[in-house]
Amino acid sequence: MTDFKKLEDFDFNGKNVLVRVDLNVPVANGMVTDSTRIERLAPTMSYIIEHGGKPILLSHFGRPKGQVNKDMSLAVVVSGIKQAFGQPVEFVDTDWTDVSAAKDQIAKGAAGTIFVMENTRFHPGEEANDLALAKRMASLGDIYLNDAFSSAHRAHASTEALARELPSGAGRAMEAELSALQAGLGNPKTPVVAIVGGAKVSTKLDLLENLLKKVEGLVIGGGMANTFLHAEGVDVGKSLCEKDLAETARRIYDKSADENCAIIxxxxxxxxxxxxxxxxxxxxxxxxxxxxxxxxxxxEKSIERIKGAIDEAKTVIWNGPLGAFELDPFGHATIEVARYVAERTKQGKLVSVAGGGDTVAALAKAGVVNDFTYVSTAGGAFLEWMEGKPLPGVEALKA
Known part of the structure; x- marks a missing residue:
C-alpha cells in the first residue's frame, strides 16, 4: 500500500503544510483528558518543523452541524498540544467563510510554530465535501498531509476535496496505520484468523461477508455468536439473539465452506x-x-478452542469483545484471549492487528494494548477497512 507520497517525498522548507489530524479528543473542565491522538502526531510535527515547514492543523471537534458553536471550539486543545510537543502553538480563529485574516496570522508566525485552525465543521461545506471550501483551505498551504486515518472513511472537504487541490501525502501516523492494515489483510502472513465480537450480527454483516473471502479462520463471539448458535438449533434462552437473522447466519455458514474458511x-x-x-x-x-x-x-472450553485456532495462525485481526467485557467477571474470555494473542506476538509467532472502540477498551483492560503489533484507535474507519470498502481520505492521496 505504497501508492501515496510520504514525508520524505516533499521539500517542506519555507512551506505552509496543511495537516488533517484528529483532535476530536476527550475534554473535561477545559482540559484534554486523553492525549493519545495528539501524541501520535509527534513524528509528523517534528519532521515538518525540522525540515523548515509550518504545520497548520485541520480537524473537526464534536458535531456542531455546520454552525459556529464556541462550546466545540478547538481552542480547548491548544494547551494539550503545547504540552505534547513543547513547541509554540497559535490558535487561528475563523468561521471558514473568509480566511484572509488567517493567512496573515500564519504568514507572521515564527518558524517552529504549530498553527491550530478552528473546527472545520463550523462551516456546512465541510461535511458536504464542498469544493469552494476546500479551495479556501488550500489557499492557506502549499502541501497537504492526511494524518487522520480515523476520519479517512468520510468524504469531507478537509479529507477528500482538499487532498485533490494540493500536492498530497500521508503523515507518519497514517503511513503506520496503512502499513499495519496491509500486514493484517492486504498482504498478510497466512493463515489469518479474524476474531469478530460485539452484540449484533446486523451491524457487522458486510464485515463477515468480506472476511470469509480473506481469512482461514473466523472466530465469532459476543452476542453475535448467539444468533449463529440459534441458527444451528441451540436454545440460547434469554440471551441477546437476532432470531430474524437465523437464515442470514446459515447462509454465512454455508458460504464459509465454499471459501474454505472455518467458522469457530x-x-x-x-x-x-x-x-x-x-x-x-x-x-x-x-x-x-x-x-x-x-x-x-x-x-473455558471455548477459550481453549480459540487459543487452538490462534496457535495455527500467523496473523490475527480483531474487532469486538467476546462477551459483556464491561461487566466483571464477564470479560474473562476477552481478557484471556487478548493476553494469549499478545504473548504469541511478543514471541514473534504472530502479527496482531486490532481496532474499534470497544476492542481498544477491552485490550486496555487486559493490559496488552502495547503488546499487539498494531492497535488502531480509528473506530468507523477501521471497521470500513475490514469490510473491504474504499476509504475516501485514503483514495484521494493515491498518486
Missing part, C-alpha cells in the same frame, strides 16, 4: 440471570443451556 463458535457459555456486574453465574455446555438465563461470556 463457542462450545460453552457463562450464563447469568441478571445483566449486571458480579451477577451469579455458571458455565453450561451448548446442549444444556438454562432457558431462563443469558449467555454473557464464552466458557
Amino acid at each position: 463458535l463457542p462450545v460453552d457459555g457463562v450464563v447469568a440471570w441478571h445483566f449486571e456486574a458480579n451477577a451469579p453465574h455458571r458455565t453450561y455446555g451448548l446442549e444444556a443451556m438454562d432457558k431462563e438465563g443469558m449467555i454473557l461470556d464464552a466458557g
Whole structure:
C-alpha cells in the first residue's frame, strides 16, 4: 500500500503544510483528558518543523452541524498540544467563510510554530465535501498531509476535496496505520484468523461477508455468536439473539465452506440471570443451556478452542469483545484471549492487528494494548477497512 507520497517525498522548507489530524479528543473542565491522538502526531510535527515547514492543523471537534458553536471550539486543545510537543502553538480563529485574516496570522508566525485552525465543521461545506471550501483551505498551504486515518472513511472537504487541490501525502501516523492494515489483510502472513465480537450480527454483516473471502479462520463471539448458535438449533434462552437473522447466519455458514474458511463458535457459555456486574453465574455446555438465563461470556472450553485456532495462525485481526467485557467477571474470555494473542506476538509467532472502540477498551483492560503489533484507535474507519470498502481520505492521496 505504497501508492501515496510520504514525508520524505516533499521539500517542506519555507512551506505552509496543511495537516488533517484528529483532535476530536476527550475534554473535561477545559482540559484534554486523553492525549493519545495528539501524541501520535509527534513524528509528523517534528519532521515538518525540522525540515523548515509550518504545520497548520485541520480537524473537526464534536458535531456542531455546520454552525459556529464556541462550546466545540478547538481552542480547548491548544494547551494539550503545547504540552505534547513543547513547541509554540497559535490558535487561528475563523468561521471558514473568509480566511484572509488567517493567512496573515500564519504568514507572521515564527518558524517552529504549530498553527491550530478552528473546527472545520463550523462551516456546512465541510461535511458536504464542498469544493469552494476546500479551495479556501488550500489557499492557506502549499502541501497537504492526511494524518487522520480515523476520519479517512468520510468524504469531507478537509479529507477528500482538499487532498485533490494540493500536492498530497500521508503523515507518519497514517503511513503506520496503512502499513499495519496491509500486514493484517492486504498482504498478510497466512493463515489469518479474524476474531469478530460485539452484540449484533446486523451491524457487522458486510464485515463477515468480506472476511470469509480473506481469512482461514473466523472466530465469532459476543452476542453475535448467539444468533449463529440459534441458527444451528441451540436454545440460547434469554440471551441477546437476532432470531430474524437465523437464515442470514446459515447462509454465512454455508458460504464459509465454499471459501474454505472455518467458522469457530463457542462450545460453552457463562450464563447469568441478571445483566449486571458480579451477577451469579455458571458455565453450561451448548446442549444444556438454562432457558431462563443469558449467555454473557464464552466458557473455558471455548477459550481453549480459540487459543487452538490462534496457535495455527500467523496473523490475527480483531474487532469486538467476546462477551459483556464491561461487566466483571464477564470479560474473562476477552481478557484471556487478548493476553494469549499478545504473548504469541511478543514471541514473534504472530502479527496482531486490532481496532474499534470497544476492542481498544477491552485490550486496555487486559493490559496488552502495547503488546499487539498494531492497535488502531480509528473506530468507523477501521471497521470500513475490514469490510473491504474504499476509504475516501485514503483514495484521494493515491498518486
